Every structure is written in C-alpha cells, then in structure tokens.
Amino acid sequence: MSEFTLYNAPQSTCSQRVRYALHEKGCDFEEIRLDLFSGDQLKPEYLAINPNGVVPSLVHSGNNIIDSLVIVEYLEDIFPHICPLRPEDPIEMAKMRAQLKFIDEVPGPAIRIPSYNLAFLPHFQNMTEEEFEELCNSKPLRREFLKSMGRTGFSEGEMDESISRLKRAINRMNEWLEDSSGPWLMGSKMTISDIAIMPVIIRMDDINLSELWKEFPLIKNWLKNIKETHSFQQTYYFGSLLTEKYPHLKNMRKKND
Numbered sequence: 065m066s067e068f069t070l071y072n073a074p075q076s077t078c079s080q081r082v083r084y085a086l087h088e089k090g091c092d093f094e095e096i097r098l099d100l101f102s103g104d105q106l107k108p109e110y111l112a113i114n115p116n117g118v119v120p121s122l123v124h125s126g127n128n129i130i131d132s133l134v135i136v137e138y139l140e141d142i143f144p145h146i147c148p149l150r151p152e153d154p155i156e157m158a159k160m161r162a163q164l165k166f167i168d169e170v171p172g173p174a175i176r177i178p179s180y181n182l183a184f185l186p187h188f189q190n191m192t193e194e195e196f197e198e199l200c201n202s203k204p205l206r207r208e209f210l211k212s213m214g215r216t217g218f219s220e221g222e223m224d225e226s227i228s229r230l231k232r233a234i235n236r237m238n239e240w241l242e243d244s245s246g247p248w249l250m251g252s253k254m255t256i257s258d259i260a261i262m263p264v265i266i267r268m269d270d271i272n273l274s275e276l277w278k279e280f281p282l283i284k285n286w287l288k289n290i291k292e293t294h295s296f297q298q299t300y301y302f303g304s305l306l307t308e309k310y311p312h313l314k315n316m317r318k319k320n321d
C-alpha cells in the first residue's frame with residue numbers, strides 16, 4: 065500500500081497541481097477520485113479529512129494535508145532533493161511566493177467563472193430553488209460563490225470581468241517570463257509557480273481562450289514545454305480536460321476555430 069493517498073477530481077484545477085507535483089517528485093500514490101457533483105466532497109468521512117469540503121487532500125502516513133499549494137510545498141519540504149521546485153536563494157524564494165499569491169488571487173478565482181458557466185452550470189439548472197439553496201448552504205468554502213452564480217449562471221458583465229482579470233494575469237505571466245529569461249517563470253528551472261499557473265493556462269487553452277496569448281510567444285513556448293514533460297501526460301489522463309468530459313464544449317471549440 066502506498067504511503068500517500070490523494071483525494072481529488074480529474075478536472076479539478078487544484079487537484080491537477082498536486083497530481084503534477086507528485087509525479088515530478090516520483091511519488092507513488094493511491095488516487096481516490098471524488099465525484100464533486102454527487103457531493104462526495106461533502107460527506108462526513110471526507111469532511112473529517114478536509115473540513116473545507118473541497119479537493120485536493122493528501123493523506124500521508126495518516127496525516128491530512130489540505131490545500132493544493134500547501135500540499136505542493138509540503139512535498140517540497142519532505143523531498144527537497146528530488147527534483148527541487150523552489151529556488152535556494154531567499155530573495156528568489158520570496159519572488160516565487162509572491163507569484164503564488166498573485167496566481168491564487170487573480171487568475172485562480174477568475175477561471176472559475178467561465179468554467180462554471182460553460183461546463184458546470186447544467187448540473188444545477190434542473191434543481192429547484194430550495195434544492196439549490198440547500199446545496200449552497202452545505203458548502204463550507206464555496207457557499208457564497210455558488211449563490212452568486214445562481215441557477216442561471218454568471219452574467220455577461222461577470223464573464224467580461226473575469227476575462228479581463230485573466231488578461232491581466234497573462235500580461236503578468238509574460239512579464240515574469242521576460243524578467244527571468246525563461247523558459248520557466250523563475251528562469252531555467254521549473255518551480256512551484258509553473259505548477260500553480262499550469263491548470264489555469266491549460267483550462268484557458270481547453271475552453272478556447274488561448275487567443276489571450278496570441279501575441280505572447282514566451283507563453284506559447286512555456287505551454288509547449290510544460291505539455292512535453294512526462295508529469296504532464298500523467299497528470300492530464302483522459303477525462304482531465306473539460307472538453308473530454310463535456311463534449312458540447314468541443315463543438316463550441318470547432319465553431320470558433
């Protein structure tokens with residue numbers, strides 16, 4: 065039996081970060097896939113592991129480690145010499161951590177808006193108002209987010225605002241690549257920052273938002289490089305992309321291509 069158990073979901077962007085880091089570190093792990101739309105994450109036995117009722121959670125020898133970036137940093141703490149993902153210099157480390165804060169503050173929340181509107185909304189549309197209210201109230205972390213979406217989805221204004229935040233994030237990512245001379249966000253070596261932003265960029269690519277970096281060759285190159293890593297293939301097994309789970313999104317892609 066493996067000493068690591070990862071509770072996660074194939075298409076969850078936060079889970080994808082942790083799967084990638086585990087593969088980079090060469091960790092053997094048991095993967096338990098939760099169905100987020102059946103409410104697996106809200107069952108008492110899972111809430112005992114992660115009281116926030118979200119994925120991912122990593123159980124390591126009986127210890128519950130929660131929150132994607134905390135988990136990735138934890139893996140770094142216990143395996144500092146296997147494929148190091150943090151710079152040694154404290155100034156560089158601070159720079160990387162500031163990038164992580166930005167990623168979780170700007171593009172991380174912004175990508176949820178189109179993801180929910182395009183893919184996840186139908187899961188809620190057939191519910192009655194009472195059922196939806198009950199579902200919202202059962203969520204320790206995402207209650208207000210789900211309520212703000214409602215059963216009809218985010219408004220055009222909210223969609224536009226999230227695209228504008230994603231554009232700002234793309235500009236910032238380009239600046240990081242220019243400053244570091246690439247190919248990774250912090251320079252010649254991949255760091256946690258690359259893993260943190262990866263699922264946002266992959267999601268944007270998947271839902272037809274790649275035009276946001278059409279003028280940015282450094283980002284195109286970054287994307288090509290990360291897709292070529294062995295951990296990428298292992299992380300994004302079939303069903304990890306929204307277009308693989310929700311075929312109607314593929315048609316939308318074709319229409320726009």
Ligand SMILES: N[C@@H](CCC(=O)N[C@@H](CS)C(=O)NCC(=O)O)C(=O)O
Nearest residue numbers: 076077078118119120131132133206
């Ligand atoms: N800060 C947390 C956020 C985790 C999170 O929001 N997970 C989403 C999937 S990416 C989730 O489990 N959602 C379930 C729900 O909303 O009920 C982390 O990085 O791990």
